[in-house]
Amino acid sequence: MLLGLSSGAIDETADLQSVIGNADAGIQAAAELSAFAEAAWRQDESLGGARAALRAAVGDAGLVEAAQTVAVFRSLNIAADSSGIPLDEDWKDAAAGFVGELGLDEFPTAANTPGY
Amino acid sequence: MPLHVRAPVQDAADAAWAALGQAGAWWTGTERVAIAEAARAAGPRPLWDRAPDIASASRHADGDDLSPFLALLVERVAVGPATLTRDDVQAIAQEIGDAAYAELASIVCQVVTIDQLAAALGHDFRPLPSPQAGEPTQVRPDGMADVGGHIEMTAENFGPNVGRSLSLAGDDHVRWRELVFTMYSGAEFFEMVWDSRALSRPQVELLAARTSALNECFY
Numbered sequence: 001m002l003l004g005l006s007s008g009a010i011d012e013t014a015d016l017q018s019v020i021g022n023a024d025a026g027i028q029a030a031a032e033l034s035a036f037a038e039a040a041w042r043q044d045e046s047l048g049g050a051r052a053a054l055r056a057a058v059g060d061a062g063l064v065e066a067a068q069t070v071a072v073f074r075s076l077n078i079a080a081d082s083s084g085i086p087l088d089e090d091w092k093d094a095a096a097g098f099v100g101e102l103g104l105d106e107f108p109t110a111a112n113t114p115g116y
Numbered sequence: 117m118p119l120h121v122r123a124p125v126q127d128a129a130d131a132a133w134a135a136l137g138q139a140g141a142w143w144t145g146t147e148r149v150a151i152a153e154a155a156r157a158a159g160p161r162p163l164w165d166r167a168p169d170i171a172s173a174s175r176h177a178d179g180d181d182l183s184p185f186l187a188l189l190v191e192r193v194a195v196g197p198a199t200l201t202r203d204d205v206q207a208i209a210q211e212i213g214d215a216a217y218a219e220l221a222s223i224v225c226q227v228v229t230i231d232q233l234a235a236a237l238g239h240d241f242r243p244l245p246s247p248q249a250g251e252p253t254q255v256r257p258d259g260m261a262d263v264g265g266h267i268e269m270t271a272e273n274f275g276p277n278v279g280r281s282l283s284l285a286g287d288d289h290v291r292w293r294e295l296v297f298t299m300y301s302g303a304e305f306f307e308m309v310w311d312s313r314a315l316s317r318p319q320v321e322l323l324a325a326r327t328s329a330l331n332e333c334f335y
Contacts, residue, residue: 002308002317002321002324002325012318027316027318027319027322028316028319029319030319030322033319033322033323033326034322034326036236036323037322037323037326037327037330038326038330040232040235040236040327041160041327041330041331042160043159043160043235047235047236047238048238051236051237051238058314058315058319059314060119061313061314062314062315062319063119063237064119064120064121064122064237064314065313065314065315065320066236066315066319066320066323067119067233067236067237068121068125068233068299068300069299069300069315069320069323069324069327070232070236070323070327071228071229071230071232071233071236071299072229072295072296072299072300072324073300073323073324073327073328073331074228074229074232074327074331075224075225075226075228075229075232075292075295075296076278076296076328076333077197077198077327077328077331077333078193078194078197078221078224078225078228079221079222079225079278079281079282079292080197080277080278080281080333081197081198081200081333082193082197082200082205082221082224082266082281082282083218083221083265083266083267083269083281083282084200084202084205084265084266084267085265085269085277085278085280085281086263086264086265086277087277088276088277
């Protein structure tokens with residue numbers, strides 16, 4: 001949801017299918033960002049190349065911010081799922097529009113998420 | 117040329133790491149380091165490859181090791197939290213205590229954050245701290261309530277629910293939140309335009325959303 005809101009705020013339109021790997025997001029360095037997120041998540045042999053490609057696209061500071069974001073969301077997901085936090089009231093309606101479209105309601109945690 | 121994080125991120129990571137070796141509210145320093153070690157050992161395997169069967173695991177611990185039950189619980193929190201139901205967590209909480217469960221999960225979150233950052237940047241993992249002597253304080257934070265999650269959390273909340281998710285862990289939750297604050301949005305969470313950073317807000321949110329989808333995190 002924040003991807004859509006924040007891209008709209010700077011007059012860009014992010015393709016939300018990129019969230020599930022089905023499209024290029026259509027924002028600057030989207031391909032390198034997605035490849036880095038996937039490689040960093042897997043922590044496999046593809047990470048070195050993905051890191052180098054993203055560094056070339058967004059610079060050292062951008063790469064550090066990207067690494068921080070991936071690290072933070074890995075743990076945010078653990079905190080959310082291990083505690084079973086309810087969906088935020090003000091996000092329910094906004095999320096409804098794209099949850100089914102992206103197949104997010106098929107994630108196991110959809111059933112474990114109070115409020116959905 | 118090596119990549120460096122900003123000072124606030126380094127400070128938050130240093131504080132979290134130092135506290136891992138000290139007694140917390142419900143676990144000793146030795147137990148906390150063992151939990152950290154088990155979280156690290158769980159590694160980044162895909163979440164769907166297996167959900168450890170913790171119910172039938174032995175509760176007996178040898179020496180400073182975690183019992184098989186606790187080791188599998190840490191593994192499940194680290195790599196399979198999406199499989200945890202409210203019934204699962206309430207059964208675990210009945211056995212070890214809900215606040216001890218929250219502290220365990222909060223330790224996992226801190227280790228995963230710091231290790232994942234190191235891996236993403238191509239750095240070596242930090243050595244785990246040495247356990248310090250001391251007994252758990254057994255202090256439960258005030259202001260907790262059942263707000264519909266698997267465990268109690270702060271009744272009062274400002275911002276997204278995830279910000280209070282493991283608040284039952286007290287100081288460990290605060291230290292993990294500081295990591296999140298310094299490494300993600302800072303004070304600009306509600307600002308949709310970030311113009312003083314290397315990445316734009318949409319670039320950061322693409323990384324965030326893609327990572328969450330890979331984790332199959334619905335929230």
